Each structure stands twice: as structure tokens, then as C-alpha cells.
Amino acid sequence: MTESTPATDDALAAAVAAVSTPSPVDTPLGRFELVDGVPTPESVERLYGSLDFLRGVEAFLSAMPGASLVAMRRGFRELGLLRSNQVGYTDPRADSGGIFLTPNTATTYGSLFVDLRETGPLVIEPPKNSLCVVDDFWFRYVADMGIAGPDRGEGGRYLFLPPGYDGEVPDGYFVYRTPTFTNWVVLRALGGVPAMKETRIYPLADAGDPPPTEFVNIAGTRVNTVHANDASFFDEVAEIVAEEPTSALDPERAGLLRAVGIVPGRPFVPSPELRATLDTAAKAGAAISRALVYSPRDPEARVAPGSSWLQAFLGGSYEFLADGASLLDARAQFHFFATVITPAMAHAQVGAGSAYAYTAHDAQGRILDGSRTYRLVLPPNPPAKNFWSVDLYDTQTRSLLQTDNPYPSLLSLSGAVATEEDGSTVLWFGPEPPAGRESNWVGTVPGRSWFPMLRLYGPLEPWFDRTWLPGDLELVED
Structure with a gap:
């Protein structure tokens, strides 16, 4: 029998210690007592x-x-949107009436839930020149329709098949199989409300004589979908x-x-x-x-080192995957304050789609205060092929800030936003507009925090190479 030595005894003691649990164990959840490893x-x-x-x-x-889509469906049901051919839309565009996660005020939205258990295979004909997305009930991407879809904005017929469907699949459709019976459809028609009402939704079984699609204006409604x-x-x-x-x-x-x-x-x-x-x-x-x-701790969250502006979609993957691993923090970050999953959002391209940046802090890292006034400088030539916008949101609800103005935003499309002599644009946020700056001001609510989101529609190269960046929000001292 081999005799032990001090060296082997020490190694054995170290091994025993490594596989043992001491007592007590102090953790953030409290102190736990064990007797020789037994709690x-x-x-x-x-x-x-x-x-x-x-x-x-x-x-x-x-x-x-x-949970996000269950809550949204509940809100839609409260608005009377109960069937798979009822489209809730915003006329003329989204506003701060209800609690919806970070909608923009530049868009005429259409939205509905379809139940393939109820309808069987379902046909959707999106408007031409539109940006439409279908996500399953677990908020995973199913399909793009319109400009980002296979019809390229020219219109087409999309056929969605329920789980387990093994029936005949006719020709003449863009066909998608979805893992859930309930699916969420979001429609963005660039032609506004008239274009939105070109949408057609009907069961495949009724393709020979489709029933009419119903459109319900939900703008201004007081409803919670979060x-x-x-x-x-x-x-x-x-x-x-x-x-x-x-x-x-x-x-x-x-x-x-x-x-x-x-x-x-x-x-x-x-x-x-x-x-x-x-x-x-x-x-x-x-x-x-x-x-x-x-306050994300991922260094990639900041649009640039030293900037307070943050990216909404980290990792560049609509599935929140990187190197075969789930990006757990990025997925939770996105879904807590945003909606719509599509590759077009996760990976914007030069001149197409849209890019996003937001912040809840000023230049000194202080949380934004609705009682104070802030100044934001956008340098000359914002890199947006189409237009830019800044919308304000409530930090509690992550919904559009509710003020006397149902559209708490500024858009370059409006033609009312003034520019400085050097080509820059100075925006103001606070409870009262600075004198002479009313056209460039959005009101905030004393006693409530808020955050802005900058959107660039058709982002251009200076955004991607970071040669153009928005300034940080500067507190205007009283």
C-alpha cells in the first residue's frame, strides 16, 4: 500500500475543499446553514x-x-378586435392615446391578431409599397411582406399555414409555415390610410369569394397593450x-x-x-x-464610445443569436420596450429600412427630468435618405409621453423644424418652450422621467461609419 506524503495529503485536502460546500453560505439571497454538506x-x-x-x-x-403579445391581444380584444380579418389602424398616424411599446408618430399603423386554428390556412394581401411583418405568438419572426418581402412592394398573396398542416398547398402564393396558431400582423402602408385599406385578409377556403376585411380606427383609444x-x-x-x-x-x-x-x-x-x-x-x-x-452594460450598446445614445437592437441578429448562443440580455432589452421582430430591423442597410438610437440620460449621465429643460444638437446633414424623427416616451410605460400634444415628436418631414445658420438643428425638450423656439420644442411632464428615440429613415453611410452622431442632451440651467 502506497504511503501518503504531505504533498498528496495537501492535494487531497484541496480536492475535498473544492467539491464541498461550507457552512454557513452567505449569498445575496441570504445565509444558508448546512451540516457537513446537508442543508x-x-x-x-x-x-x-x-x-x-x-x-x-x-x-x-x-x-x-x-407575454408581450398576450397583453397586446388582450388590449385589442378590449377594443373589439376579435376576428382574424379585423385590422386596427391609426388615422392619420400613431398617437399617445394608449399604452403601446414605443410606436412612432410618423406612421399609419395597421395591426391584428390572426388565429389559424379558427381560420385554417390564411391569405394576406398587403398593400403595395408597404412594410409589413408577421411574427408568431412567441414573438419570433415568420415573414416580411411588402418592400422587404418577396413581392418587393409590388403586392402579392401570402399564405400562412398552421402548425401540423399537411393539406394541399396551391400555387400562386408566397407560402409560410408558422409554429403557433396565433400570429401577430403589423402593417405599415407608406401611402397612409387609403393604402392601408387595400389590405385583404381571408381564409384560403374563401379565396374564390373573400369576405370583406374590416378596418377599425384605434387612434386615440385609451387601452393598455403592455x-x-x-x-x-x-x-x-x-x-x-x-x-x-x-x-x-x-x-x-x-x-x-x-x-x-x-x-x-x-x-x-x-x-x-x-x-x-x-x-x-x-x-x-x-x-x-x-x-x-x-443602462445596458454591453459595450456594444452605445452607438459610439463616450456617447449617451444607445442601440435598440444588439447583436445584429433578429433571432438574438451569436456564435450559437442566445443573447439573453439583448433579447430581454429589446422586448421590454419594443415590438416587431424582423431581419430588416436587426440589420439596417444603407439607404433602406430605419436606424434607431435612444437615451434616458443627459450628457453628465443624469436621468432625464420632465421638470427641466434640455437642448439637443443634431449636426448638419442628418444621414437619412427619407427623413428623421425624434419621439418622446414615458420611462415607466415605454409608451409615447402623454401630454397635451398627442404627437410628442419632431419630424424633418413636417417642414416646421428650423435649422441654424451652420446647418445644424437644435431641439428643445422641457415643460415650457424657450422663447422663439416653439417649432423645435417638445413638451415634457414635470414629475415624470422620459426618453427620446431618434429614428433615421433610410440611414446613410455617415450613420454606419459613425462620422455623424447626435449630440448628447444638455441640461439648460435655470
């Missing part, structure tokens, strides 16, 4: 409570895309899990939901103790999401 009964109870909390936080961050930040968030997620095939969700996220009691085919009825834990988890998840949105 005490009191610690077991608190460890499982901590596990429920951690799984709840991760479930909030991971299932947010689905997911909850408390325990009811998990009720929203349970709704989608109950409706959609198990194959529609990846095993990892499905496992997280199962861990907190959301299981296909079973009612979601958590105990009062678990519901209280999930309520805390949702609030913590929302706080984490707000850090990811307003």
Missing part, C-alpha cells in the same frame, strides 16, 4: 423559496416576448402555453416555465406562497429589464 430543514425551505424566486426571474426575462410587471405576468404566460403546441417553445424556456408551475394541459394555480414569490420575481425581473434598457 438544515430550515435552510431547505428557504433554498427552495430562493430557487422559485430565481426561476421566476429567469422565466420573466425569457418568456417576456410571449405586459404586467407583477404576478399576473405569469398568468399571461400561462395563457399562451395553454393555447399553443408544446413544439412551439424550446425545451429550455419550457422547462423554466414548468419549474414555476406553468405546464401544458394543466391549470396554472400556484399556492399563495408561490404566487407571492412570483410577484417578487416579476418585480425584480422588471427592474433588471429596466437596467438592461436604460
Whole structure:
């Protein structure tokens, strides 16, 4: 038998220490006691409570895309949009009436939810010269229609097939299979409301004599379409899990939901103790999401070193993937304050699509205050082939800032925004307009924070090579 030596004894001791858990264990979740590696009964109870909390936080961050669309559908149903051929649209354009995640005020939007379980294979004929997207109910990309789609803005017939469909597929359509029965359709017609009403939506079975598509103006309506930040968030997620095939969700996220009691085919009825834990988890998840949105730690989030302006879509992938890994923070950041998933947004091209930048802080890193006045300088020749805009949003709701002006924005298209002698544009934000600057001013709300989003429609090369950048917001001292 080989005798041990001090060296081998030390190595063994180090190995034992490496695989052992000391007692007590101090963590951000509290102190846990163990007896020679076995948790005490009191610690077991608190460890499982901590596990429920951690799984709840991760479930909030991971299932947010689905909850977002469940909440939006709920809002649409409250507006009476119940059928798959009812388009809610904004005439003349989106405004601050309701709670919608970061819409822009330059666009006539159309939007609806289609239920392929109800309709079977469904045909959509988008307007010509439009930008339209279909996302599944877990907020994943299905198709572009219009300019970014295979019809290239010339019009066409798109056929969407439900999960498991094995019937005949006729010719003459752009065909897409979707993993969920419910899908969200967003329509942006560059020709405004008349063009929007060219949209046609009908079951394939009715293609010979399509029923009329109904259009409902939802501009100015007071409705909430944003997911909850408390325990009811998990009720929203349970709704989608109950409706959609198990194959529609990846095993990892499905496992997280199962861990907190959301299981296909079973009612979601958590105990009062678990519901209280999930309520805390949702609030913590929302706080984490707000850090990811307003103060992201990814260095790629900033449009340029030293700038306070941030990018809305990190990683360049509409699937939030890089090197075979999911970009978890980027996905949560985007879905907490934005909607619409399409490759055209994730990877803008010179002269096409749109580019975005936003910030919740001024030049000194201070949170924007609706009681104060700020100045923003856009250097000469903003790199937008079509036009630029700046919209203001509420930091709590991530929706258009609600003021006396239903369009809290400035657009170069308007012709009213003045430029300086050197070609730059100075914009002002605050509760009252500076004298003589009314045309370049957007009002804010005392006592409420806010954030601006700069959009460049048809971004040009100076945006991509960062030779043109917006200035930081400068606080105007009283």
C-alpha cells in the first residue's frame, strides 16, 4: 500500500475543499446553514423559496416576448378586435392615446391578431409599397411582406399555414409555415390610410369569394397593450402555453416555465406562497429589464464610445443569436420596450429600412427630468435618405409621453423644424418652450422621467461609419 506524503495529503485536502460546500453560505439571497454538506430543514425551505424566486426571474426575462403579445391581444380584444380579418389602424398616424411599446408618430399603423386554428390556412394581401411583418405568438419572426418581402412592394398573396398542416398547398402564393396558431400582423402602408385599406385578409377556403376585411380606427383609444410587471405576468404566460403546441417553445424556456408551475394541459394555480414569490420575481425581473434598457452594460450598446445614445437592437441578429448562443440580455432589452421582430430591423442597410438610437440620460449621465429643460444638437446633414424623427416616451410605460400634444415628436418631414445658420438643428425638450423656439420644442411632464428615440429613415453611410452622431442632451440651467 502506497504511503501518503504531505504533498498528496495537501492535494487531497484541496480536492475535498473544492467539491464541498461550507457552512454557513452567505449569498445575496441570504445565509444558508448546512451540516457537513446537508442543508438544515430550515435552510431547505428557504433554498427552495430562493430557487422559485430565481426561476421566476429567469422565466420573466425569457418568456417576456410571449407575454408581450398576450397583453397586446388582450388590449385589442378590449377594443373589439376579435376576428382574424379585423385590422386596427391609426388615422392619420400613431398617437399617445394608449399604452403601446414605443410606436412612432410618423406612421399609419395597421395591426391584428390572426388565429389559424379558427381560420385554417390564411391569405394576406398587403398593400403595395408597404412594410409589413408577421411574427408568431412567441414573438419570433415568420415573414416580411411588402418592400422587404418577396413581392418587393409590388403586392402579392401570402399564405400562412398552421402548425401540423399537411393539406394541399396551391400555387400562386408566397407560402409560410408558422409554429403557433396565433400570429401577430403589423402593417405599415407608406401611402397612409387609403393604402392601408387595400389590405385583404381571408381564409384560403374563401379565396374564390373573400369576405370583406374590416378596418377599425384605434387612434386615440385609451387601452393598455403592455405586459404586467407583477404576478399576473405569469398568468399571461400561462395563457399562451395553454393555447399553443408544446413544439412551439424550446425545451429550455419550457422547462423554466414548468419549474414555476406553468405546464401544458394543466391549470396554472400556484399556492399563495408561490404566487407571492412570483410577484417578487416579476418585480425584480422588471427592474433588471429596466437596467438592461436604460443602462445596458454591453459595450456594444452605445452607438459610439463616450456617447449617451444607445442601440435598440444588439447583436445584429433578429433571432438574438451569436456564435450559437442566445443573447439573453439583448433579447430581454429589446422586448421590454419594443415590438416587431424582423431581419430588416436587426440589420439596417444603407439607404433602406430605419436606424434607431435612444437615451434616458443627459450628457453628465443624469436621468432625464420632465421638470427641466434640455437642448439637443443634431449636426448638419442628418444621414437619412427619407427623413428623421425624434419621439418622446414615458420611462415607466415605454409608451409615447402623454401630454397635451398627442404627437410628442419632431419630424424633418413636417417642414416646421428650423435649422441654424451652420446647418445644424437644435431641439428643445422641457415643460415650457424657450422663447422663439416653439417649432423645435417638445413638451415634457414635470414629475415624470422620459426618453427620446431618434429614428433615421433610410440611414446613410455617415450613420454606419459613425462620422455623424447626435449630440448628447444638455441640461439648460435655470
